[in-house]
Amino acid sequence: MKALLLTSAAVLVSTSAIAADYQVDPAHSFVTFEVGHLGVSTTAGRFNEFEGSFNLAEDSQSGSAEFTIQAASVDTNHEARDKHLRSPDFLDVKQFPTITFKSTSFDGEELKGDLTIHGITKPVSFDVEKIGEGSDPWGGYRAGFEASTTIKRSEFGVSYFIPGVTDETEIEVFIEGIRQ
Secondary structure: HHHHHHOOOOOOOOOOEEEEEEOHHHHHHHEEEEEEEOOEEEEEEEOOEEEEEEEEEEEOOOOEEEEEEEEEHHEEEOOHHHHHOOOOOOOOOOOOOOOEEEEEEEEOOEEEEEEOOOOOOEEEEEEEEEEEEEEEOOOOOOEEEOOOOOHHHHHHHHOOOOOOOEEEEEEEEEEEEOOO
């Protein structure tokens, strides 16, 4: 469930005069989630279809992002569970095909914005770590970040089987962007 968090195309809006636009590289970017199961284990999953863009100030201390996740791409490595997660009990992907995030601020360490899951939009805050940036072997320039947050899925209308499956859902986003 936690991977639900990141759906949308990332667009960073810089407060600095010098900024660069990046497109998310889907081959090197991931949205993952973890939830507790029956109080005895952790179930992990990911979303396989994720896109976005961001704009980053030269000093990496300001910008904004926008991401879109295809909810039906949820993958927990168990076909029957994934089918159930796509159903109205959880993500209801026919009615709510995307999960989106649109930032409202970024200060270099914290990315705040609006997350929409299951048709409900709530403010969330991600802790962000810049992994690095630099030229790639193909003449491009890349920047990479990791971001994490914890949400309560019930606040987004996804409350089936709580507490058997925990309400708290940890979400991690791994982003590699290519400067445009």
